[in-house]
Amino acid sequence: MADVIVVGGGIIGLTAGVRLAEGGASVELWSPVGPAETVSAVAAAVWFPSRSEPDPRLVTWAGVAYREFARQAEDGVPGVRMLPTVNRSRTDPWWAPATPGVETRFTAPACEMEIYLPWLQERFTAAGGRLRKREITTFDEVPGDTVVNATGLAAGRLCGDLAVYPVRGQVVLVRNPGLTTSVRDEERSLYVHPRGADVVLGGTFEAGNWDVTPDPAARAAIVARCTEAVPELAGAEIVGEKVGLRPARRGGPRVEREGRIVHAYGHGGAGMTLSWGCAEEITRLVDLDNG
Numbered sequence: 001m002a003d004v005i006v007v008g009g010g011i012i013g014l015t016a017g018v019r020l021a022e023g024g025a026s027v028e029l030w031s032p033v034g035p036a037e038t039v040s041a042v043a044a045a046v047w048f049p050s051r052s053e054p055d056p057r058l059v060t061w062a063g064v065a066y067r068e069f070a071r072q073a074e075d076g077v078p079g080v081r082m083l084p085t086v087n088r089s090r091t092d093p094w095w096a097p098a099t100p101g102v103e104t105r106f107t108a109p110a111c112e113m114e115i116y117l118p119w120l121q122e123r124f125t126a127a128g129g130r131l132r133k134r135e136i137t138t139f140d141e142v143p144g145d146t147v148v149n150a151t152g153l154a155a156g157r158l159c160g161d162l163a164v165y166p167v168r169g170q171v172v173l174v175r176n177p178g179l180t181t182s183v184r185d186e187e188r189s190l191y192v193h194p195r196g197a198d199v200v201l202g203g204t205f206e207a208g209n210w211d212v213t214p215d216p217a218a219r220a221a222i223v224a225r226c227t228e229a230v231p232e233l234a235g236a237e238i239v240g241e242k243v244g245l246r247p248a249r250r251g252g253p254r255v256e257r258e259g260r261i262v263h264a265y266g267h268g269g270a271g272m273t274l275s276w277g278c279a280e281e282i283t284r285l286v287d288l289d290n291g
């Protein structure tokens, strides 16, 4: 019997699984699907505590994750890079509307999840972690003294947590015309994130919408808005499109222990941004059991 069973194999379950397994625990990770089919694989996956409510926990977790991703980029971890970023805002400072726009520049970690999640999964198994293709309908089906609940949006149903809701996001992938700087404008739900061969154009932010079918009108609007913001995108070939349901939660992520279950869900639009910090917190909560 494993010391810990992590239910959920998105960015939150995988990073927690890695930390626990590398810390010496015997860990099983349960998920009905591989990493490519999770919401985490849809993420533009650029570090930014997007649309989160002010919360000191998030500052700590996002800080830990920032440093970890920066280290990984330095070490050449596949799919991880530090991305120069321009944040365009029209609401802060107060006099911003008097200008054509105010820009903040910083460097943000970014991941290509198609590459990074499989790497994480391999790191988990290399540390002795075991993968099980399992879907649960209740936590009563999960044996053992310690269970991590990293089921994302499904946690709402599994835990009867009415604060959990989907925030639909649609993104468009275009061939990279040579961009190297990320541009974002939170007020317009706009982002342009260059990766290797492609650029992620976003996006939509639709609270309460469960529809995972791409919407052609949204696609056209995203391309038009992004091209207006970054004219070099004009005519770039569309090479893909994705829709995902961000696991949002009123009151912010739930990361706490309840009996034998350590809950870790509700990361909304910032799961990658908070991942390694949350994994540390989950490890601490799991350790409480043994201490």
Ligand SMILES: Cc1cc2nc3c(=O)[nH]c(=O)nc-3n(C[C@H](O)[C@H](O)[C@H](O)COP(=O)(O)OP(=O)(O)OC[C@H]3O[C@@H](n4cnc5c(N)ncnc54)[C@H](O)[C@@H]3O)c2cc1C
Pocket: 007, 008, 009, 010, 011, 012, 013, 030, 031, 032, 033, 038, 039, 040, 041, 042, 043, 044, 045, 046, 047, 048, 134, 135, 136, 137, 150, 151, 152, 153, 154, 155, 168, 169, 170, 171, 203, 243, 244, 245, 246, 247, 264, 265, 266, 267, 268, 269, 270, 271, 272, 273, 274
């Ligand atoms: C368009 C879009 C863009 C985004 N961009 C960013 C970004 O730039 N930066 C950022 O930080 N975040 C971003 N996000 C948010 C990020 O994707 C999420 O916060 C993150 O994926 C949540 O991870 P998770 O592991 O909690 O959930 P998921 O990735 O959804 O993983 C949940 C896991 O639980 C499993 N599971 C579910 N139900 C069951 C069950 N009954 N039994 C067993 N297993 C189950 C699933 O199969 C899956 O393995 C974006 C999201 C979207 C949609």
